[in-house]
Amino acid sequence: MKILADENMPYARELFGQLGEVTLVAGRQLNTERLADADVLMVRSVTKVNGELLSGSQIRFVGTATAGTDHVDDIWLKQHGIGFSGAPGCNAIAVVEYVFSSLLMLAERDGFQLRDKTVGIVGVGNVGSRLNNRLKALGIKTLLCDPPRARKEKSAEFLPLETLVQQADILTFHTPLHKDGEDKTFHMVNESVLAAMAPGRILINASRGAVVDNIALLRALEKGKQLSTILDVWEPEPDLLLPLLARVDIGTPHIAGYSLEGKARGTTQIYHALSEYIGQPKSIELSSLLPQAEFNHITFNGELDEHRLKRLVHLVYDVRRDDAPLRKVAGQRGEFDRLRKEYVERREWSSLIVECDNVDTATQLQQLGFSVRYR
Numbered sequence: 001m002k003i004l005a006d007e008n009m010p011y012a013r014e015l016f017g018q019l020g021e022v023t024l025v026a027g028r029q030l031n032t033e034r035l036a037d038a039d040v041l042m043v044r045s046v047t048k049v050n051g052e053l054l055s056g057s058q059i060r061f062v063g064t065a066t067a068g069t070d071h072v073d074d075i076w077l078k079q080h081g082i083g084f085s086g087a088p089g090c091n092a093i094a095v096v097e098y099v100f101s102s103l104l105m106l107a108e109r110d111g112f113q114l115r116d117k118t119v120g121i122v123g124v125g126n127v128g129s130r131l132n133n134r135l136k137a138l139g140i141k142t143l144l145c146d147p148p149r150a151r152k153e154k155s156a157e158f159l160p161l162e163t164l165v166q167q168a169d170i171l172t173f174h175t176p177l178h179k180d181g182e183d184k185t186f187h188m189v190n191e192s193v194l195a196a197m198a199p200g201r202i203l204i205n206a207s208r209g210a211v212v213d214n215i216a217l218l219r220a221l222e223k224g225k226q227l228s229t230i231l232d233v234w235e236p237e238p239d240l241l242l243p244l245l246a247r248v249d250i251g252t253p254h255i256a257g258y259s260l261e262g263k264a265r266g267t268t269q270i271y272h273a274l275s276e277y278i279g280q281p282k283s284i285e286l287s288s289l290l291p292q293a294e295f296n297h298i299t300f301n302g303e304l305d306e307h308r309l310k311r312l313v314h315l316v317y318d319v320r321r322d323d324a325p326l327r328k329v330a331g332q333r334g335e336f337d338r339l340r341k342e343y344v345e346r347r348e349w350s351s352l353i354v355e356c357d358n359v360d361t362a363t364q365l366q367q368l369g370f371s372v373r374y375r
């Protein structure tokens, strides 16, 4: 079995090599010729997988090691009897930790306490629900919007987007990109949503670029709208609007989900899916693949306050390490992708064992996802 896999997929050779012959390719350069005699295609989000790419090929299974699947025409795959698997939730923790890192940085810079803010979460799936749980562990008020879940679960927990726009100090988007339909998310943040956001609010997009109308956002900021913005995803990528990057508070090259754990989980999820599809079910523990983290043990004495939490969070991942390099190279051909390809290893909070002497601190850090030892 010949398996073609994106070169930016950690552990692809080790895992897929157990199932067939692996060739690694640059995701943006995949074309019909490269697919010639391949049986399986394993991609990330930069490869558009559709009839144009696949007709005439002998591909019988497609996997994407990503949470978002808007780059895959899954209907076409089904119609043509091609197996498909995404990697739901693989990098949700990484995105949550990106959001925390960003908000704690803004809180310090602008002199506010996160615990005084209300956070509106739009899209309460794998990312949104984990974000909600961690914010609640800190006693932070959240407002939730997820119409598909609201319909299914008939729960009053979910509110209309307009309510969040009016009431939340921080509005963070974690929806899939739907170009149309009842739950359309394309340009969900448009001119009128931006106009309705009160001065001093914070807008975060770590979902898909086009969930926010980037031109409308740029216009609003150019007209002096007081809005702090955190953008990990752009419309379009990789050729983002440079004047917009210049005006956002934090701008990163679509790496919110790029913890080593998150990427590796993506690979293992589609490895499991392929092995089942071909009738040779295999399983592998993530921990057997991952190296020890650079910093893996720390002693934390006393009580946890927001300032100390910020220091701990930024010890593991400080978003500024991804913001500055993008500003330096944006606009230069190939550089957005290079930053992603050569991404310096980043680990999740769970990779840090925190030894605590205070039971409340230990409980809270555990709820937040750190590995904790109480002595």
Ligand SMILES: NC(=O)c1ccc[n+]([C@@H]2O[C@H](COP(=O)([O-])OP(=O)(O)OC[C@H]3O[C@@H](n4cnc5c(N)ncnc54)[C@H](O)[C@@H]3O)[C@@H](O)[C@H]2O)c1
Pocket: 067, 068, 069, 088, 089, 090, 091, 092, 095, 122, 123, 124, 125, 126, 127, 128, 145, 146, 147, 148, 149, 174, 175, 176, 177, 178, 182, 183, 184, 185, 206, 207, 208, 232, 233, 254, 255, 256, 257, 258
């Ligand atoms: N920046 C990154 O690196 C990164 C990483 C992971 C995921 N993502 C993106 O974030 C998205 C969310 O990730 P996830 O893992 O939580 O996905 P998910 O599928 O688990 O959750 C998405 C949630 O959004 C809800 N939703 C759908 N339409 C909606 C609408 N119109 N309004 C409000 N909610 C709506 C769904 O009901 C679901 O609960 C992915 O689809 C992907 O595009 C980006």
Ligand SMILES: O=C(O)[C@H](O)[C@H](O)COP(=O)(O)O
Pocket: 008, 043, 044, 045, 046, 065, 066, 067, 068, 069, 091, 254, 255, 256, 257, 258
């Ligand atoms: O949908 C996802 O999982 C993320 O957006 C993912 O991190 C994108 O990374 P890429 O596939 O572009 O490497």
